[in-house]
Amino acid sequence: MPRSAQQSAAGATAPKTVAQKLQEERYPPFVRVTMRRWVKWYLDGTEAFWPFSDVAIRFLIAMWFLRSGLVKLNNWDGAVFLAANEYPVGWMDPVSAATTGLAIELIGPALLIAGFMTRPAAMTMAALTIVSQAVYIPTTSNLIAGAILIWYAFHGPGVISIDRAVAGGIKQSALPLARPAIVASEFARERLAPVIMAITRVWIAVSLLNHAQLIQPSVAVQTWLPTTIFAGFPGWLAVIFAGLFLTGFGAVIVSYTLFPLILAYMIIGAHPAVTLFPFLFLGIYEAKGAGFLSLDRAILAWLDKNILFDRAYADIPERWPHIVIVGAGFGGLAAVTKLKRLPVRITLIDKRNYHLFQPLLYQIATATLNPADIATPIRSMFKGDGNVRVIKGEVNAINPAARTVTFDQDCTLFYDRLVLATGATHSYFGRDEWRPYAPGLKTIEDAVAVRGEILNAFELAEAAGDPARVERLLTFVIVGAGPTGVELAGAIAELAKVSVAREFRMIDPASARIILVQSGPRILPSFPESLSQRATRTLENLGVEIRTNSRVTEIAEAQVRIGDDTVIETETVLWAAGVAASPAARWLGANDDRSGRVLVNDLMRVLDKDGKPIDDIFAIGDTAGSNAWNGD
Ligand SMILES: Cc1cc2nc3c(=O)[nH]c(=O)nc-3n(C[C@H](O)[C@H](O)[C@H](O)COP(=O)(O)OP(=O)(O)OC[C@H]3O[C@@H](n4cnc5c(N)ncnc54)[C@H](O)[C@@H]3O)c2cc1C
Numbered sequence: 254m255p256r257s258a259q260q261s262a263a264g265a266t267a268p269k270t271v272a273q274k275l276q277e278e279r280y281p282p283f284v285r286v287t288m289r290r291w292v293k294w295y296l297d298g299t300e301a302f303w304p305f306s307d308v309a310i311r312f313l314i315a316m317w318f319l320r321s322g323l324v325k326l327n328n329w330d331g332a333v334f335l336a337a338n339e340y341p342v343g344w345m346d347p348v349s350a351a352t353t354g355l356a357i358e359l360i361g362p363a364l365l366i367a368g369f370m371t372r373p374a375a376m377t378m379a380a381l382t383i384v385s386q387a388v389y390i391p392t393t394s395n396l397i398a399g400a401i402l403i404w405y406a407f408h409g410p411g412v413i414s415i416d417r418a419v420a421g422g423i424k425q426s427a428l429p430l431a432r433p434a435i436v437a438s439e440f441a442r443e444r445l446a447p448v449i450m451a452i453t454r455v456w457i458a459v460s461l462l463n464h465a466q467l468i469q470p471s472v473a474v475q476t477w478l479p480t481t482i483f484a485g486f487p488g489w490l491a492v493i494f495a496g497l498f499l500t501g502f503g504a505v506i507v508s509y510t511l512f513p514l515i516l517a518y519m520i521i522g523a524h525p526a527v528t529l530f531p532f533l534f535l536g537i538y539e540a541k542g543a544g545f546l547s548l549d550r551a552i553l554a555w556l557d558k559n560i561l562f563d564r565a566y567a568d569i570p571e572r573w574p575h576i577v578i579v580g581a582g583f584g585g586l587a588a589v590t591k592l593k594r595l596p597v598r599i600t601l602i603d604k605r606n607y608h609l610f611q612p613l614l615y616q617i618a619t620a621t622l623n624p625a626d627i628a629t630p631i632r633s634m635f636k637g638d639g640n641v642r643v644i645k646g647e648v649n650a651i652n653p654a655a656r657t658v659t660f661d662q663d664c665t666l667f668y669d670r671l672v673l674a675t676g677a678t679h680s681y682f683g684r685d686e687w688r689p690y691a692p693g694l695k696t697i698e699d700a701v702a703v704r705g706e707i708l709n710a711f712e713l714a715e716a717a718g719d720p721a722r723v724e725r726l727l728t729f730v731i732v733g734a735g736p737t738g739v740e741l742a743g744a745i746a747e748l749a750k751v752s753v754a755r756e757f758r759m760i761d762p763a764s765a766r767i768i769l770v771q772s773g774p775r776i777l778p779s780f781p782e783s784l785s786q787r788a789t790r791t792l793e794n795l796g797v798e799i800r801t802n803s804r805v806t807e808i809a810e811a812q813v814r815i816g817d818d819t820v821i822e823t824e825t826v827l828w829a830a831g832v833a834a835s836p837a838a839r840w841l842g843a844n845d846d847r848s849g850r851v852l853v854n855d856l857m858r859v860l861d862k863d864g865k866p867i868d869d870i871f872a873i874g875d876t877a878g879s880n881a882w883n884g885d
Pocket residue numbers: 579580581582583584585602603604605607608609611612613614615646647648649674675676677694695736737835873874875876
């Protein structure tokens with residue numbers, strides 16, 4: 254079978270229009286759109302405050318422990334007396350018990366607040382609350398704080414924590430057991446913490462039923478139930494909430510309803526002791542949901558499968574429109590992310606099998622990062638999205654009449670909608686003969702080559718001997734002062750003046766000249782003037798020479814000419830000036846602008862030669878030329 258036929262079979266071959274296909278969908282668009290909006294609101298809303306509420310919860314629990322620790326520290330004899338007489342721990346002598354308790358109460362809070370070794374800290378603090386509940390005065394605060402800490406011991410802290418900040422680096426590191434440890438902690442967060450939440454739910458439901466006197470556990474069991482949280486609640490209300498907790502239904506609504514209710518009963522004095530902990534628990538319940546074996550999860554899973562369209566690729570009905578997205582840069586990825594929740598089949602084609610985070614290319618070029626740090630495999634990004642298929646292939650033609658995309662010369666895909674997000678490449682403004690002397694920075698290969706050039710210049714200078722050659726080698730010219738040029742100039746200056754400053758013996762790397770050439774009157778012309786001025790000051794403090802209103806007129810081996818008369822002797826010229834859009838306009842035979850960008854209307858629909866929008870084809874990102882948004 255020819256490759257084109259194989260691809261055709263895999264693509265959407267039905268001749269029906271997108272509108273016809275959508276009409277065949279079981280649920281009308283209104284239901285789908287409304288449902289999706291609700292679910293999105295529900296999921297986003299619950300997670301939105303979590304980074305901050307997590308910090309607040311950890312802080313408040315830590316303060317509770319710390320206060321108790323400080324009281325013990327101020328009255329050590331009293332602490333030992335209590336450990337001996339009030340809450341003796343059978344297997345420890347009083348001084349050891351008091352010392353252990355004090356250590357946990359002082360060190361645990363610091364770790365919990367910083368989010369550093371949070372899991373062991375939380376587990377140890379939870380153990381202390383359990384011991385305290387078992388052998389000292391049982392309190393609801395102990396119980397709820399203990400439950401929250403046990404949950405933290407499995408879930409770990411939120412993103413504002415040292416643990417989360419270093420996890421990525423540790424996972425990639427060569428430290429023994431580092432990767433398994435991080436994988437285990439991710440497993441605990443994703444799989445085990447929901448189970449802990451389910452157990453906690455049932456425990457709270459039992460307390461509510463106990464409060465409603467529908468069950469009568471023994472006094473010993475009641476010591477372990479946080480029943481007093483619900484002091485004041487009429488029996489019928491307790492039964493309703495017990496049902497909601499048992500089934501795990503409506504976690505968000507339950508949290509928002511219980512919060513004012515408990516507060517109100519506390520204010521009117523129905524509670525034996527006022528405590529913050531129920532509210533902290535509700536903060537977690539609202540953000541993280543009802544967990545394992547809950548109605549909430551079952552409903553979301555059903556919605557996902559039936560209305561939100563989370564299906565395996567093989568199960569996708571033929572009637573779902575086929576959207577082909579070319580390019581997995583920022584534009585292409587954003588398009589897939591937005592579209593993948595619709596009843597569509599998406600094919601994402603890129604000539605590379607990784608997404609490149611271009612803004613950090615300059616850090617590869619200056620040896621601060623490694624290529625793998627800024628390249629993410631595209632396939633792995635969408636491994637959980639059944640309706641997204643990733644193809645590594647280079648698109649070389651489009652046939653709008655037949656609605657086909659051709660890639661790798663002879664493979665063809667049919668599309669219902671086509672999104673072009675193929676980015677841009679360097680442009681030497683028609684002076685392609687400069688390319689060998691002035692490499693640009695657009696790909697990993699470019700960045701590695703530029704890194705080689707920069708580092709090699711220092712190496713050659715160390716060995717050169719001839720002062721004129723040394724000066725040439727230690728002169729770096731960057732053409733173009735947009736973000737790339739500015740970042741590159743700053744990074745080379747830092748490299749020369751800080752990173753390698755003491756590594757050479759015959760040359761002084763700090764004496765390197767870094768010259769940033771800009772044809773316009775200021776650097777960073779697309780940014781506000783105040784930012785240009787700040788960037789100018791920062792670069793000048795780093796020793797970068799900035800030449801504005803200077804147009805490069807010639808680049809040859811070992812020299813750059815600026816204007817008519819200025820010649821700079823240099824062996825390293827880096828190009829950060831012009832960009833040209835991908836050939837998308839040529840593939841389509843559509844209109845383009847001066848930089849080759851496909852002209853689009855304000856819905857990003859490509860315009861044909863007559864300026865009319867082509868219904869099925871969109872262009873986005875660097876390859877699209879749009880006047881719809883003026884930057885305000
Ligand atoms: C060094 C550097 C620094 C930058 N710094 C910043 C910054 O600080 N801030 C900022 O806002 N912007 C910055 N930018 C610009 C920003 O990176 C781009 O605006 C952005 O990447 C454009 O996204 P895109 O999706 O349009 O194209 P790209 O991200 O370029 O993605 C295009 C994708 O299409 C693929 N592709 C191209 N042709 C084909 C084909 N024929 N077939 C299949 N696949 C193809 C490519 O492999 C690529 O994956 C920087 C750019 C560079 C180069």
